[in-house]
Amino acid sequence: MAATTATTSSGTSDVAHNHEIPFPATASAAHLSCAGNAQKAPLASLPTRTFLRSLFLTSAMASPLLTPCLLLMKLLVDSPSKLLRPSSNPAMDYLLRRTIYDHFCAGTNEVEVRQTVHEMKRLGYKGVILGYARESIAHVNQCSHQETRAAVLQEQQQQAQWEEAVEEWKEGNLRTLKMLGEGDYLAIKFTGAGPLAVHSLTRSDPLPPPQIKAAIYEICAAVAAQKSRLWIDAEQQVFQAAIDSWAVDLMRMFNRPGEITKEDTPIVVLNTYQAYLKRSADILAGHLRLARKEGWGVGVKLVRGAYIAHDQRDKIWKTKEETDTNYNGVVRAMIEGNYPSSSTLRGTGSELESQGPEDLPTVRLFVASHNGESVAKACTLYQQRRKDGRKTIPVEVGQLQGMADEVSLGMVAAGGHAETKPGVFKCLAWGSTEECLHFLLRRAVENQSAMQRTKDTAQALRGEAWRRAVAFMRVWRV
């Protein structure tokens, strides 16, 4: 059997042979495999146009060009100038659309989005996660209670407009749901519901206002009836306590045997846990214990966290390594059927609080990460336990559109039985160019902060360009 050369995230080379790799310490995204090697070049299935755009954009993002581009993006996002806003300047809209928008976003309307979803499934993904990109961004120092109260008083007269925004949000999400199929995910952002949601989230209200509660219940019921799933995105800390509380309310309601689905304990709703928060493992363990006590299931989407630039730094692990340890430790605890706990995860990631697999409630894990090493660890551990006949939980993995395609397609192309491999998903955002600006800015910031990974992706794409060029020359005997 052939060996493949894998480039680690630190840029060195490993040789991975085609036999069981129990728990790779470092795993190349490009040659990621759960229980052996990828069977073909993972990026080979990318259509030429998508491939060329990825090659161009990722190479630009891995170069010093990213810094001025990032400054330009920040200017666009914050600028009130009509000249710079894509909604009022068609030239700006066209420029953004043909470059970063088409790379990272699924489309501005149903026809475009359906085409992108179809394309993703054709590439071999088990499914997609689709979200309507509209959201509100809070700046930490703008959210004191006094200001909020003043804003509430001032905006009480705007109740009708606020309710209209909730209605638009609900309709937008129901429209998004119609573009999805069974087993796909609808991604929801509570701040997308507008000022009513933002004020309630900022006050850390334990339950949403009645209008939002009715809207989200209607959305969840439609998701369950369609046998899709819904995940609630994590946002900035100023909103997160309330988001967690609203998510628990939904999981309590929809992740239990009921009229709509006949499964024992269906997991219709997943909440997002941000591993860069020092308290994340404890928050998750708290939800797991509550669910076990009350008899409902927990959907866990684990991310590292995307708001480090906007957020209270002291609540976040000091170093990237601590975040990594926490992330990998939580994944491991869950797959092994243990409750995660921050005090035991810290520093080692292995001495976990062990209460035995039977102690967890019904739970499902979605590993949402572009980090090839974390994804490979999750995948290998999950497959090993399935192979050994040991208890584990359902695991799925996913990356964002336009990011880490070598990780996603490497997983799709990897060997192993489909039933014992975690399902691979691609996460798509849709909306007008203007609505997607904050989402696009976060992708640019992320590419800058994970520069080594962006370079790895660019390197994988250049390798694929070379492979295609050689194949072309062979066919045409150049």
Ligand SMILES: Cc1cc2nc3c(=O)[nH]c(=O)nc-3n(C[C@H](O)[C@H](O)[C@H](O)COP(=O)(O)OP(=O)(O)OC[C@H]3O[C@@H](n4cnc5c(N)ncnc54)[C@H](O)[C@@H]3O)c2cc1C
């Ligand atoms: C499918 C999908 C869905 C997502 N949904 C959400 C969501 O709902 N909410 C959300 O917040 N994010 C979300 N994200 C983004 C995610 O939180 C990360 O920002 C992003 O994926 C980068 O992390 P990574 O695991 O891919 O790996 P890496 O690139 O290895 O990690 C980068 C991350 O490490 C952390 N980090 C970097 N430097 C430091 C430091 N000095 N100290 C501490 N930590 C540090 C940050 O979280 C940073 O984003 C999602 C990502 C994916 C793939």
